[in-house]
Amino acid sequence: MKKLRLSIASVAIGLLALSGCGQGGTPDAPAEGDGAQAEAPEYTVNDSADFKDSKTWKAAKDAGELKVGVKYDQPGLGNVKAGSEQPEGFDIEIAKMVAAQLGFSPDQIKYTETVSANREPFLQQGNIDMVVATYTINDERKKVVDFAGPYYVAGQDLLVAADSDIAGPDDLAGKKVCSVDGSTPAQNIEEKYKKAELVAYDTYSKCVTDLQSGSVDAVTTDDAILRGYAKQYEGEFKVVGQPFTEEPYGVGLPKGDDAMREAVNDALQKGMDDGDWKKAFEYSLGSADDVEMPKIDRY
Known part of the structure; x- marks a missing residue:
């Protein structure tokens, strides 16, 4: 996993151009880099998706939208640039990739800004259907929410x-x-x-x-x-360059919806197997040639 972590860290620096501060001293969203960017991925929507055993999936399908919690202030991962309303980054691409396998097109995804402190409450209260927001999998969180993944590991x-x-x-x-x-x-x-x-x-x-x-x-x-x-x-x-933990990022899901967790795990695995994960990574973070994909933990 160290190989993945270091690769992400090294390519993330190439994403951002130098920019100043916004009003009130708050850092602006990073400007897009000058280098060539990989082509935006397109994920084939699974029109035959049927996960009716999942309460979460069925409610989302009936509503015609999948509610996804993401970060708005993390460059390269989940970020909304100045002057834009749409989040972008690797987490956003993972959300699109998973949503496609669940039968949702990009315009059926409703993004909600989700900061670290409200990820569990948002899932528990039904405000969102899943969280893709640099959400570290750990045993304490598993007591109140479920996780699919990990989809990568940081430090x-x-x-x-x-x-x-x-x-x-x-x-x-x-x-x-x-x-x-x-x-x-x-x-x-x-x-x-x-x-x-x-x-x-x-x-x-x-x-x-x-x-x-x-x-x-x-x-x-x-x-x-x-x-x-x-x-x-x-x-x-x-x-500093001395990572002192490993943080496996997972997709946060409502507790107890095993069918939804398995469906998202299957979607992540398919993306890793068919190249969509690599396309998402390279579009958001740069070359994935030396990146080792994490192993799905089907607990």
Whole structure:
């Protein structure tokens, strides 16, 4: 899995062009890179899809739309650029790929911004049918939601000022470290690096604003996301480059809908087998030639 994590981190930096700050000091969505981008994938819709044993699928089919929770502020993964209303990134492509196998076309997907703290409540309350939002699979979350996947694995790292002497998580004692409330990276800091002072917001862009102003000493989340911000603010920040976890990203689903979980797992596996996963990756993150796809965990 390390091979996948490092590949994602290295290609994510090529996605973003240097840009300034938005109003109020909030970082703008990254501009599109100057390099050639892979052709936008098209996913064949499975018109014969029938998963009536799934309560979630049946309700979505009856409504004519699949409600998907995604991030809006994570470059290369789930992001809405300035002036746009449509999210884009690898998570979005995974959502389209899965939706197609479930019988939904792209225009039948309804995206909802889903921050780390509200992913479980949104699924439990029926606000969304699935979450594709850099959602780390872990045993604690499995108590309240189900997961399909993983569809890739990342690693937690640190974003710091370019002249910072922080070289890894062991240097965080007495430092202010920013992450997103309810996220796995925030939990890791609280549980494993207790001498650090955690600052938590609802989005990573707010953490980056604090890092710019010097209000915090580091931002922590998955390395692919951090490298996107480092490229966006080239010369201001650097990624420490010492990942200290592995984070398997899964598709979050309502608890107990086994038929839906199996259908999504099958959709992910099909995409890996027929090349759609690779197309989604290369369109969003760059070359997948050296990327090792993760193994589906059918628990």
